[in-house]
Amino acid sequence: MAFVEICLVLATIGLLLFQWSTGTFKAFKDRDLYFEKPHPFVGNMGASALQKASFQKQISEFYNRTRHRKLVGLFNLRTPMIQINDPQLIKKICVKDFDHFPNHQTLNIPNERLVNDMLNVMRDQHWRNMRSVLTPVFTAAKMRNMFTLMNESFAECLEHLKSSQPFAAGENAFELDMKVLCNKLSNDVIATTAFGLKVNSFDDPGNEFHKIGKTLSFSRGLPFQKFMMCLLAPKVFNFFKLTIFNSENVEYFVRLVVDAMQYREKHNITRPDMIQLLMEAKKESKNNWTDDEIVAQCFIFFFAAFENNSNLICTTTYELLLNPDIQERLYEEVEETQEALKGAPLTYDAVQKMTYMDMVISESLRKWPLSAAADRLCSKDYTLTDDEGIKLFEFKAGDNISIPICGLHWDERFFPQPQRFDPERFSERRKKDLIPYTYLPFGVGPRSCIGNRYALMQAKGMLYSLILNYKIEASPRTTKDLWESARGFNIIPTTGFWMQLLPRK
Numbered sequence: 001m002a003f004v005e006i007c008l009v010l011a012t013i014g015l016l017l018f019q020w021s022t023g024t025f026k027a028f029k030d031r032d033l034y035f036e037k038p039h040p041f042v043g044n045m046g047a048s049a050l051q052k053a054s055f056q057k058q059i060s061e062f063y064n065r066t067r068h069r070k071l072v073g074l075f076n077l078r079t080p081m082i083q084i085n086d087p088q089l090i091k092k093i094c095v096k097d098f099d100h101f102p103n104h105q106t107l108n109i110p111n112e113r114l115v116n117d118m119l120n121v122m123r124d125q126h127w128r129n130m131r132s133v134l135t136p137v138f139t140a141a142k143m144r145n146m147f148t149l150m151n152e153s154f155a156e157c158l159e160h161l162k163s164s165q166p167f168a169a170g171e172n173a174f175e176l177d178m179k180v181l182c183n184k185l186s187n188d189v190i191a192t193t194a195f196g197l198k199v200n201s202f203d204d205p206g207n208e209f210h211k212i213g214k215t216l217s218f219s220r221g222l223p224f225q226k227f228m229m230c231l232l233a234p235k236v237f238n239f240f241k242l243t244i245f246n247s248e249n250v251e252y253f254v255r256l257v258v259d260a261m262q263y264r265e266k267h268n269i270t271r272p273d274m275i276q277l278l279m280e281a282k283k284e285s286k287n288n289w290t291d292d293e294i295v296a297q298c299f300i301f302f303f304a305a306f307e308n309n310s311n312l313i314c315t316t317t318y319e320l321l322l323n324p325d326i327q328e329r330l331y332e333e334v335e336e337t338q339e340a341l342k343g344a345p346l347t348y349d350a351v352q353k354m355t356y357m358d359m360v361i362s363e364s365l366r367k368w369p370l371s372a373a374a375d376r377l378c379s380k381d382y383t384l385t386d387d388e389g390i391k392l393f394e395f396k397a398g399d400n401i402s403i404p405i406c407g408l409h410w411d412e413r414f415f416p417q418p419q420r421f422d423p424e425r426f427s428e429r430r431k432k433d434l435i436p437y438t439y440l441p442f443g444v445g446p447r448s449c450i451g452n453r454y455a456l457m458q459a460k461g462m463l464y465s466l467i468l469n470y471k472i473e474a475s476p477r478t479t480k481d482l483w484e485s486a487r488g489f490n491i492i493p494t495t496g497f498w499m500q501l502l503p504r505k
């Protein structure tokens with residue numbers, strides 16, 4: 001008797017779960033929009049959700065199958081999204097008619113401290129106010145000053161490499177996991193430029209900032225699992241008042257920033273970092289920002305800068321070891337730059353002058369887009385029309401939109417031979433052939449990445465030091481096929497970014 005009852009209960013739960021997991025799949029039924037059949041729980045994202053492929057690969061494959069349509073329905077797990085495959089329509093939605101799509105997708109985590117105050121999560125007028133506060137913070141002039149903090153970390157990184165070099169130096173190459181090195185660098189650079197704290201993770205890998213910073217990532221460990229759960233079942237998550245991050249760890253960073261602000265105010269200290277810039281911005285702004293709202297903007301660096309900046313250096317060095325000619329040409333430019341400096345330390349302006357460096361990084365972001373897709377949320381009903389004024393689709397408030405960045409980057413109609421690493425695509429001569437709104441590593445329009453200058457400056461500065469001193473080569477453990485071996489949201493081989501460095505001098 002009891003057995004039958006248990007079976008009945010289990011069957012009912014199973015049925016309810018199944019119904020719930022497919023409950024959103026009718027979203028496009030009456031909307032005259034093509035979509036591919038979704039699967040329970042994972043939607044069209046089976047391969048990446050089950051860790052069989054990277055998110056990038058999944059998006060690119062989906063785009064390849066559907067690119068002959070301008071719009072297509074996509075189920076990102078259970079969330080229905082409308083994917084825009086056409087560059088002109090991307091321009092319409094992200095730029096021309098931005099007023100209808102001013103926000104990113106809603107993150108439903110009301111109990112999470114700081115996360116909801118970050119610029120990328122803020123909405124509407126609140127976002128507009130904060131964006132105008134932060135825009136002057138990320139200008140070239142401010143980056144120029146910030147570079148004088150970053151360069152110290154590049155030097156420490158190099159010191160570390162020199163000391164780990166085998167003693168019979170000169171000819172001997174040594175192997176390292178570039179990702180481990182770059183994570184340390186990213187950590188130190190964020191500490192000094194965003195939190196006003198000088199740490200050296202190369203000499204002291206166990207420093208508190210690094211230890212606590214590591215726990216604040218959506219993409220690893222327990223926070224990742226909680227984040228996934230929150231995406232799948234936000235109601236359950238919020239009902240139990242769960243949070244993704246440990247509140248003590250969050251408090252650590254709040255104290256760091258708030259104390260630094262008070263200390264600097266009191267002792268009249270200036271330092272060209274984010275805290276200083278936010279203090280100035282706060283004074284000038286007519287809005288009454290709370291401490292949390294200010295600290296949250298430093299917090300962004302953990303989510304937007306940490307992994308992305310370190311991955312950018314990794315994918316670029318990986319392409320350089322596969323393409324020795326390109327590396328050699330970059331070395332020449334780096335050497336010329338060093339000669340022109342006549343012994344003075346590297347500056348922001350010298351970094352900006354390296355045109356081949358810029359081409360290499362641009363192509364690296366083309367071939368290995370760190371954000372596979374960008375998203376928008378429709379806030380006012382909107383009728384999308386083509387150039388002739390013919391109606392294409394009716395967007396309703398609440399619709400989620402996806403822009404398949406890596407699909408576009410890997411489309412041979414826009415980038416011939418997309419598998420080829422070819423910095424010349426971005427040369428002065430050929431740049432003008434690029435089709436507008438097909439190259440979107442930092443997104444597009446008023447809602448695009450605010451930190452792109454910062455990211456490029458860090459990657460270029462580090463590559464300068466690295467290329468000047470070492471020749472990057474493949475080692476036996478180097479990934480053969482990055483595209484196939486990457487998993488999750490990052491382009492990182494599951495085994496690590498192994499390569500070897502051969503000292504140049």
Ligand code: HEM
Pocket residue numbers: 104119120121131300301304305308309312370371373374375440441442443444445446447448449450451452454455
């Ligand atoms: C290589 C590194 C980076 C890449 C590839 C990248 C990429 C992106 C992309 C694709 C978006 C979405 C844009 C859109 O929806 O149109 C974005 C937004 C954003 N990024 Fe980055 N990013 C990088 C580094 C950074 C850094 C260093 C910061 C530092 C503060 C940053 C801060 C932001 C912010 C605040 C937003 C949201 C902007 C808004 O909603 O107004 N990013 N980024």
Ligand SMILES: *[C@@H]1O[C@H](CO)[C@@H](O)[C@H](O)[C@H]1NC(C)=O
Pocket residue numbers: 057058060061064410411412413418419
């Ligand atoms: C998508 O198509 C392009 C050619 O247009 C190809 O290079 C790329 O590898 C394809 N993407 C995937 C994930 O197979």
Ligand SMILES: *[C@@H]1O[C@H](CO)[C@@H](O)[C@H](O)[C@H]1NC(C)=O
Pocket residue numbers: 147148149151152155345346347
């Ligand atoms: C970093 O830049 C500043 C300002 O240009 C300079 O004074 C300092 O010596 C540089 N540090 C290193 C390690 O190059």
Ligand SMILES: *[C@@H]1O[C@H](CO)[C@@H](O)[C@H](O)[C@H]1NC(C)=O
Pocket residue numbers: 268
């Ligand atoms: C703080 O420093 C600035 C410039 O260094 C100076 O003009 C100002 O008088 C100082 N204020 C106080 C209270 O010491």
Ligand SMILES: *[C@@H]1O[C@H](CO)[C@@H](O)[C@H](O)[C@H]1NC(C)=O
Pocket residue numbers: 288
């Ligand atoms: C800002 O907030 C503080 C404390 O909440 C308050 O005392 C002050 O009057 C406010 N200023 C403005 C301009 O609203």
Ligand SMILES: *[C@@H]1O[C@H](CO)[C@@H](O)[C@H](O)[C@H]1NC(C)=O
Pocket residue numbers: 120219303304305306307308370371489490
């Ligand atoms: C890279 O930046 C984008 C935009 O800020 C962000 O959504 C994404 O999570 C970042 N990637 C990682 C791995 O941190």
Ligand SMILES: *[C@@H]1O[C@H](CO)[C@@H](O)[C@H](O)[C@H]1NC(C)=O
Pocket residue numbers: 079080105106107398399400
């Ligand atoms: C858009 O995405 C959010 C967050 O994933 C979700 O809560 C919402 O239901 C989605 N909107 C529609 C119309 O599906």
